[in-house]
Amino acid sequence: MPTATITVSAAASLTNVFPAIADAFRNKYPQVTVKFNFGGSSALVTQLKAGAPVDVLATASEPTMWSAYNAGLTSIPLLIAKNTMAIAMPSGNPARITGLPDLAKPGILVGVCDTSVPCGVAARDLLKLNNVTVTPVTRELDVRSLLGKVVSGDLDAGIVYTTDVKAAGRSITSVAIPPNLNVTTTYPIAAVLTSPNSTAAWAFVRYVRFSLSAQGLLRAFGFTKPW
Amino acid sequence: MSVQVAATVARGEFNLRVDLSFAPGEITAVMGPNGAGKSTLLRSIAGLQPVDSGHVSINGTVVDDGDRILIAPELRNVGLVFQDYALFPHLSVLENVAFGPRSRGVSAGQARINAQDLLDRLGISELGKRRPAAISGGQAQRVALARALATSPAVLLLDEPMAALDAESKVAVREELHIALAEFTGVTIMVSHEPQDARALASRAIVIENGRVTQDASLDALAQDPATTYVAALMRSTP
Amino acid sequence: MSRTSKRRLRTARPWFLLLPGAVALTFLIVPLIALLSQAPWGSFLQILSNPAALDALRLSLETSLMATLVALVFGVPLAWLLAREVLPGTRFWRALVLVPLLLPPVVAGVTLLAAFGRRGLVGQWLYNGLGVQLPFTTVGVIVAEAFVAMPFLIITLEGGFRGVDRRYEEAASTLGASAWTTFRRITLPMVWPAIVAGTVLCWARALGEFGATITFAGNFPGVTQTMPLAVYTALESDRGVAIALSIVLLAVSVTVLVALRGRYLRSGASA
Numbered sequence A: 001m002p003t004a005t006i007t008v009s010a011a012a013s014l015t016n017v018f019p020a021i022a023d024a025f026r027n028k029y030p031q032v033t034v035k036f037n038f039g040g041s042s043a044l045v046t047q048l049k050a051g052a053p054v055d056v057l058a059t060a061s062e063p064t065m066w067s068a069y070n071a072g073l074t075s076i077p078l079l080i081a082k083n084t085m086a087i088a089m090p091s092g093n094p095a096r097i098t099g100l101p102d103l104a105k106p107g108i109l110v111g112v113c114d115t116s117v118p119c120g121v122a123a124r125d126l127l128k129l130n131n132v133t134v135t136p137v138t139r140e141l142d143v144r145s146l147l148g149k150v151v152s153g154d155l156d157a158g159i160v161y162t163t164d165v166k167a168a169g170r171s172i173t174s175v176a177i178p179p180n181l182n183v184t185t186t187y188p189i190a191a192v193l194t195s196p197n198s199t200a201a202w203a204f205v206r207y208v209r210f211s212l213s214a215q216g217l218l219r220a221f222g223f224t225k226p227w
Numbered sequence B: 001m002s003v004q005v006a007a008t009v010a011r012g013e014f015n016l017r018v019d020l021s022f023a024p025g026e027i028t029a030v031m032g033p034n035g036a037g038k039s040t041l042l043r044s045i046a047g048l049q050p051v052d053s054g055h056v057s058i059n060g061t062v063v064d065d066g067d068r069i070l071i072a073p074e075l076r077n078v079g080l081v082f083q084d085y086a087l088f089p090h091l092s093v094l095e096n097v098a099f100g101p102r103s104r105g106v107s108a109g110q111a112r113i114n115a116q117d118l119l120d121r122l123g124i125s126e127l128g129k130r131r132p133a134a135i136s137g138g139q140a141q142r143v144a145l146a147r148a149l150a151t152s153p154a155v156l157l158l159d160e161p162m163a164a165l166d167a168e169s170k171v172a173v174r175e176e177l178h179i180a181l182a183e184f185t186g187v188t189i190m191v192s193h194e195p196q197d198a199r200a201l202a203s204r205a206i207v208i209e210n211g212r213v214t215q216d217a218s219l220d221a222l223a224q225d226p227a228t229t230y231v232a233a234l235m236r237s238t239p
Numbered sequence C: 001m002s003r004t005s006k007r008r009l010r011t012a013r014p015w016f017l018l019l020p021g022a023v024a025l026t027f028l029i030v031p032l033i034a035l036l037s038q039a040p041w042g043s044f045l046q047i048l049s050n051p052a053a054l055d056a057l058r059l060s061l062e063t064s065l066m067a068t069l070v071a072l073v074f075g076v077p078l079a080w081l082l083a084r085e086v087l088p089g090t091r092f093w094r095a096l097v098l099v100p101l102l103l104p105p106v107v108a109g110v111t112l113l114a115a116f117g118r119r120g121l122v123g124q125w126l127y128n129g130l131g132v133q134l135p136f137t138t139v140g141v142i143v144a145e146a147f148v149a150m151p152f153l154i155i156t157l158e159g160g161f162r163g164v165d166r167r168y169e170e171a172a173s174t175l176g177a178s179a180w181t182t183f184r185r186i187t188l189p190m191v192w193p194a195i196v197a198g199t200v201l202c203w204a205r206a207l208g209e210f211g212a213t214i215t216f217a218g219n220f221p222g223v224t225q226t227m228p229l230a231v232y233t234a235l236e237s238d239r240g241v242a243i244a245l246s247i248v249l250l251a252v253s254v255t256v257l258v259a260l261r262g263r264y265l266r267s268g269a270s271a
Helices: A017-028 A041-049 A063-071 A100-104 A116-130 A143-151 A163-169 A200-208 A210-222 B036-045 B093-103 B108-121 B137-149 B165-184 B196-202 B221-225 B229-236 C015-037 C041-048 C051-083 C092-103 C105-116 C123-132 C137-161 C166-174 C179-189 C191-205 C213-217 C227-237 C239-261
Strands: A005-009 A031-039 A055-059 A080-089 A110-113 A138-140 A157-161 A172-176 A186-189 B003-009 B014-022 B027-031 B053-058 B061-064 B078-082 B157-158 B188-189 B206-211 B210-219
Touching: A005 A017, A005 A200, A017 A031, A017 A200, A017 A210, A031 A041, A031 A200, A041 A055, A041 A063, A041 A210, A041 C015, A041 C227, A055 A200, A063 A186, A080 A116, A080 A143, A080 A163, A080 A200, A080 A210, A100 A116, A100 A157, A100 A172, A110 A116, A110 A143, A116 A157, A116 A186, A143 A157, A143 A163, A143 A172, A157 A163, A163 A172, A186 A200, A200 A210, A210 B188, B003 B036, B014 B036, B014 B206, B014 B210, B027 B036, B027 B196, B036 B053, B036 B078, B036 B157, B036 B188, B078 B137, B078 C041, B078 C166, B093 B108, B093 B137, B108 B137, B137 B157, B137 B165, B165 B196, B188 B196, B196 B221, B206 B221, B210 B221, B210 B229, B221 B229, C015 C239, C041 C051, C041 C239, C051 C092, C051 C137, C051 C191, C051 C227, C051 C239, C092 C137, C105 C123, C105 C137, C105 C213, C137 C191, C137 C213, C166 C179, C179 C191, C191 C239, C227 C239
Parallel strands: A005 A031, A005 A055, A110 A138, A110 A157, B027 B188, B027 B206, B078 B157, B157 B188
Antiparallel strands: A055 A186, A080 A157, A080 A172, A080 A186, B003 B014, B003 B053, B053 B061, B206 B210
16 A cells, blocks of 8 residues: 555535544554545535545435546445434524424424535425425525534524434434434445545545444444445 | 913923913914924914813803813814815815805805805905815915805914915915905914014014913014014014 | 837836736636636526526625615724724724634624524524524624625725824814714715725625625525525536626626726725
């Protein structure tokens, strides 16, 4: 394994778990340094299409990854994790939210992600699946900002990923959604074909998908099995 | 109508300390070296410089007692002609002259009529529509005088009225000033460092050196019996 | 044509100024040209007739104008106070006024939330006491835009006020003008060029504001999604739409600036 520095473009919802995986990866391959570029999945693909020097791409939805793959930019992707949705409320749950139907009550300030990002698509599908009509007060462009506004108490509720709920810990209260009524998003990862560090890039991709350490970490952060 | 200044004004390096009275109809020239405190005296009377102790009275009313009483310039009815005239550059000459009366509540139309009248009396009737940037120094001086006179002040203060003029204009303007001031019935105090101006216009001269009055008499007395070497040199330098 | 008109003094166009100046000009213009070249001209009208796009444009114009108005009403007096050094510790206040200029816009949005969010320092009183909430409202957009844009106005105007010789104000007061009359008829007209320049700068900054707006006011079409937010949102899904909207925003700004350029901006902040 040659000494290399690889840049990984990863979806915003991987912001907490990927650096932990990178630390474990470093233990196995000390000569490889991993740098991260987190953002909305579509923005990451746009950057890649515009020629950004990225070695690995990990998105929060399959359609965004396929868009990069069909443009000939990446190898065939591997699925590394799944995520489900949950409702996050400010600690103390001042608006007394107990489930999705409560979000439709008048006067409740609900935030979702914009449908141009995977989290927003999932939220839309979730509400549709559960037959709940909600008029959000904001459509955030990434789930971190959405979560921030829940934590600060400016929103009564936000539809976020289960992993976000786990990461936020005590700063929020949450309501889980039963699996049969929940929407799943899948995270694919792929090596970028134009990368000059393909050995290291591939090593990272395989590590995330197949190593016990990486999958264990993903589980610990709230992701579920990709299969 | 009279003015009394018996006050002290701190001025950085030294104090101005005077005890002076001025009578209506009297034209007093205030002379002295630069920085002696002449302009400070004018500004104290106008209300632009509060005194530190003592008092300033106009027509028997205390306008500044060095303590609680300090009447703002806009309420003092004092006209001040600045050294470089300070004509409002964005207003026409006519509007400049009409400014004072208009600020005191006179209707715009009436103020403009009175302003034109003043311009006529000072021999600059045709300048009404021009901007201050488009008139000569001598003309600007007369506009500044008209502007100060327009409010019928009780006191007229002139700060180095001829300083900004060239020698030729000075002669003409001195004449005009003489005529205009002769008609004015209030107190006139004129700061100048040129005894020619004093001779042409004033009946009384006060010399201030280092913040103190060193002589206060008629101009002849200053010439014949100068109180200090400065006064002697000053009066000698004139033809 | 005579020979003299063809010859020019060397000093009128020195090469060591022309060259870097030309580089600067190119640097600023090339991205604009690139934008125009990549625009989806074919579907331009279709994109613009989308109600979301028109909503965003309308919202941008309304909020930026309101923010500028707010900046004028409160910023002109503050600029005067700073210029005349009326407040104790003027230097400190002047530095403080500059802070929104230095903050990254998103950080500015975060500070606004800390102040005016539902649990914010002032916001909690507004919410618990009056039921008033600024985030997620159009008023919140105006607050965010005014916060980042007002310093531009204040700085420009302070310079203008300083340039007004106090003697004019003194002359006005000796003539009998009250403080208000002096300010209205003498001081303000004399700083008019600075007011115009400052207002234009302020408005342009408010129009282009993104980070503070989305962080404080959120992103919802018709309510808080101004043009810059619409562009950024479109960027996630359809780059062509993003470019089209950007060009519209650019066109509006350039039109206003060109319209004012000849008459006012040339004299800048000088009285």
